[in-house]
Amino acid sequence: MKKSLIALAFGTLGLGIAEFVMMAILPYVAADLHISIPIAGHLISAYALGVCAGAPLLTLARKLPLKNILLGLVAIMMVGNIFASLSPNYWTMLVARFISGLPHGAYFGVASVVAEKLADKGKGSEAVSIMIAGMTIANLFG
Template sequence: MKKSLLALASGAFILGAAEFVMMGILPQTAEAMHVDIPTAGHFISAYAIGVCIGTLILVFGRKIPPKQLIIMFMVIAFVGNALSAFSVNAPMLLAARFISGLPHGAFFGTATLIAKTVADKGKEAQAVSAMVTGQTVANMIGVPAGTLMSEFLSWRLAFIVLSVWAAMTVFLVLAWVPAIAPVKDVGLAGQFRFLRKPGPWLILG
């Protein structure tokens, strides 16, 4: 596997683990934040809302080179997970989880573009699959590991590990991911030109 794909897979691992680890450590975070478990479920929802809103980064950051976007996403992931680890109350953890979710969807869109660009001819799909493997590994290993940390050590340790991993991924991206020109700018209106066709409206309906 190319080093550039390993760097992208590392980023996918961070976001995959950050998304789902909360489900395994919910009782401990609820107790620490002095809320009941149903209320603590908002810590999961906050991440999901961040994912939805964060996709707009690709609309307004369309002129930024993909490599720089990936680095920015990892910095946001570092900040969000670090704030999660040191949250002192429920509102702070909600905000931290929202921040953690912001780069999720935009990352995978950008990482897919990079993976296809650096792939050998005819192996674009394989390259994208290699990048997405990071999230698969997160679900298989990262999330259970975070649950074990919460059970036997501290739920905060899971987020500390994720924040450190995000920082490490920044350096991997700087070292291994090549500079790639941003996609052709079609303007803000051009980002939504697909809505002029009936297909998307039928799907939404």
């Protein structure tokens, strides 16, 4: 197995954990931010809205090399998650969660194409499944 496919799988793992972990820690986040659990649930929705908004924005970067697009998407994911972890209040966390969701859909699209290109002849589907395995693991542990 190529190391680059493992790197793509770690990217999907990071996206998955960023998405799913909020569900597990929602009561603690609500208590820390002094808001109700239903209001804290908007933090999950903010991530989902970021996913919806982010994928179409990929068209702005279509002429860039795929590697640069992936690196940019990972950078946005990291900035959003760091911003969320340091959020002092609900509104900051809401914006950070939206930013964290922006690269989600675009990453899957670009990473699938990259995995296919990295694969040996006739092994494209296997390569994409290795990349997607990161999300499966995140679903189990997130």
